[in-house]
Amino acid sequence: MSNNRSSTRDGFGDAMIAIGETNQNVFALTADLTESVRLAAFEKNFPERFVQVGVAEQQLAGISAGLALADKIPVAASYAAFQPANSWGVIRTSIALQNLNVKLVGAHAGLATGPDGATHQSLEDIALMRVLPNFTVLQPADYQEAREATQVMVQHTGPTYLRISKISVPALQFLEPFAIGKMRTIQAGSDITIIGTGAVFSEVLAANKQLQDEGISVRILNCSSIKPLDVATILTAARETTGIITIEDHQIAGGMGSAIAEVLAATTLGKPCIRLGVQDMFGESGQQPELYKKFKISAQAITETAARILAKKY
Known part of the structure; x- marks a missing residue:
């Protein structure tokens, strides 16, 4: 274990910058949470491949499905309490059932969200996602693994859910x-x-x-x-x-x-x-x-x- 500490959401955000520079097919999407899910730098560097849907998680899933049908690789990030919970029906029918190459990211996962309280503490999202046929479910443990998992997720063909946290964790x-x-x-x-x-x-x-x-x-x-x-x-x-x-x-x-x-x-x-x-x-x-x-x-x-x-x- 190293004394260095950072969050898995930071690893995700940094990986997205590297991916955006090398893969023109990757799009980033979010639901009014650009900075919180660490996509602000992606938006700044690749504005033509960034989609802000507003507070509308069902639209987030639906637009992502459409991008996948257009042979793009959508990476859609929101709080894990809102995605998949608020959009699970769309995820099930429009992404999982069609086996589309959509990457969903649930940030601020679990009790680690802390003072935000029960409404924002996603404690059910793994259960919601691992039950869906075709979905891969990943949860990195530190910053570097989050970077690696994000890279592998984008290279992997098929619907994937990546669960990340906002708290700083030790490097393993x-x-x-x-x-x-x-x-x-x-x-x-x-x-x-x-x-x-x-x-x-x-x-x-x-x-x-x-x-x-x-x-x-x-x-x-x-x-x-x-x-x-x-x-x-x-x-x-x-x-x-x-x-x-x-x-x-x-x-x-x-x-x-x-x-x-x-x-x-x-x-x-x-x-x-x-x-x-x-x-x-x-x-x-x-x-x-x-x-x-x-x-x-x-x-x-x-x-x-x-x-x-x-x-x-x-």
């Missing part, structure tokens, strides 16, 4: 390159596996330090490709460690943890998988660290869960 070191359908290893370990996604790795790394001090060997995996999942890596972790903890800034129902639990439920491995995340509740206004603690998306929740698994009290 991975053992493998970013790829759709693959997890990335942050740390090898043999006692227990922690699988995270998105902005939660400050908590994961803090928990890891405490567990290491207790002599526990932790395998840490980054699930930046939520759909398709890296099934082989999940099964290897289940075979080689005592159990799996998943952690995400999202509802437990329908999120990354649910996807992993579905994989394990189809096996006879019999290993525990305990999911940390929001448990059938809406968020509330507050600072991100205190919200993570309240909703048990915290280092403390991870260490307590690890103790339960290792003691077989689950």
Whole structure:
């Protein structure tokens, strides 16, 4: 881990500038959130390929579908609380059903939005998007991975949802390159596996330090490709460690943890998988660290869960 900190939305915005310079088919669209989703520089540099639809997420999805039919590559960004929630019907029928090459970006994701409160804290968007046939669902964990994921998303053919956050997160070191359908290893370990996604790795790394001090060997995996999942890596972790903890800034129902639990439920491995995340509740206004603690998306929740698994009290 590096001391450098930046947000995944910054990584997305910087990647879009680089992409815009080399790919004339890429268009950027937003719904009155140009600066918040880090598309202001794209608008300045490539105004002829920037579309501002106003506060109209259904139009955002519909216009993106039209651009894809014209052989362009639309990258449409809004807050994750508004896209996909406000435009899901259009996304389903006009993009997913037609299998169009549209890239949707949900920014300000999860409780990390903090003081904006429940109306702006998207805790359901992964569930809404991973259920749609044809869609790829990605969530980078740091600035550099967001840049890489944005590049790969644009190169990939097919509808894709990219989930990004506004909070600054630590720069991580991975053992493998970013790829759709693959997890990335942050740390090898043999006692227990922690699988995270998105902005939660400050908590994961803090928990890891405490567990290491207790002599526990932790395998840490980054699930930046939520759909398709890296099934082989999940099964290897289940075979080689005592159990799996998943952690995400999202509802437990329908999120990354649910996807992993579905994989394990189809096996006879019999290993525990305990999911940390929001448990059938809406968020509330507050600072991100205190919200993570309240909703048990915290280092403390991870260490307590690890103790339960290792003691077989689950």
